[in-house]
Amino acid sequence: MAVHPRVRRGHIGRRLLEIAEEFAREEGCDGLVLSTTPLLDRAIALDQRYGFRRTAEPPHDLFGTPLFTMRKRVAR
Secondary structure, three states: OOOOHHHOOOOHHHHHHHHHHHHHHHOOOOEEEEEEOOOOHHHHHHHHHOOOEEEOOOOOEEOOEEOEEEEEEOOO
């Protein structure tokens, strides 16, 4: 997901994470997984505030851009 720079600080990223978790819970999923690039410090900080933790899982690269995976358990 991404939020256009002109509308950041409107809590849109936070709301998108909340909606994704709500949807996962309703669908009976037990977790969420995302891939991100270490270049996105603010996005990673938001993900961590919402309980995502870095793992060693792939993918580690997308056409030369470094990536890492983050997971979060979803309470039912």
